[in-house]
Amino acid sequence: MDILLDTNAFIWLVGLDSARIGPEAKRMVLEADSVSLSAVSVAELRIKQMLGKLDLPAAPSQLAELSHIDELPLASRHCEALASFPDLARHDPFDRLLLAQALVDGRTLLTADARLLSLHDSRLSIVDVTV
Numbered sequence: 001m002d003i004l005l006d007t008n009a010f011i012w013l014v015g016l017d018s019a020r021i022g023p024e025a026k027r028m029v030l031e032a033d034s035v036s037l038s039a040v041s042v043a044e045l046r047i048k049q050m051l052g053k054l055d056l057p058a059a060p061s062q063l064a065e066l067s068h069i070d071e072l073p074l075a076s077r078h079c080e081a082l083a084s085f086p087d088l089a090r091h092d093p094f095d096r097l098l099l100a101q102a103l104v105d106g107r108t109l110l111t112a113d114a115r116l117l118s119l120h121d122s123r124l125s126i127v128d129v130t131v
């Protein structure tokens with residue numbers, strides 16, 4: 001299984017709030033074939049840093065590398081897949097991009113976002129990071 005971390009899952013996984021990750025999610029990460037951080041999340045984290053909403057001990061890409069988390073670039077095919085979720089047009093754009101990447105690349109999205117977790121789409125695998 002290939003896992004794509006949403007931004008909060010990444011923050012929690014690299015130890016900044018690891019108590020929020022559930023035991024099932026931890027098991028999935030440990031057993032995954034690959035665990036990735038999207039360039040989308042790196043942008044979101046940097047914006048939060050610039051706004052003073054987040055303090056990270058290192059650059060997101062460095063934290064990912066230290067945690068053996070792969071980088072997932074954003075490609076045009078991911079952006080085009082945004083059209084697959086018209087009901088989410090007003091939802092957080094970072095989350096929508098992550099969802100599109102998970103769909104296109106066949107990855108399991110690990111998230112705590114209630115709206116994404118409530119999606120019922122047979123093309124997707126979305127798992128609650130808190131379980």
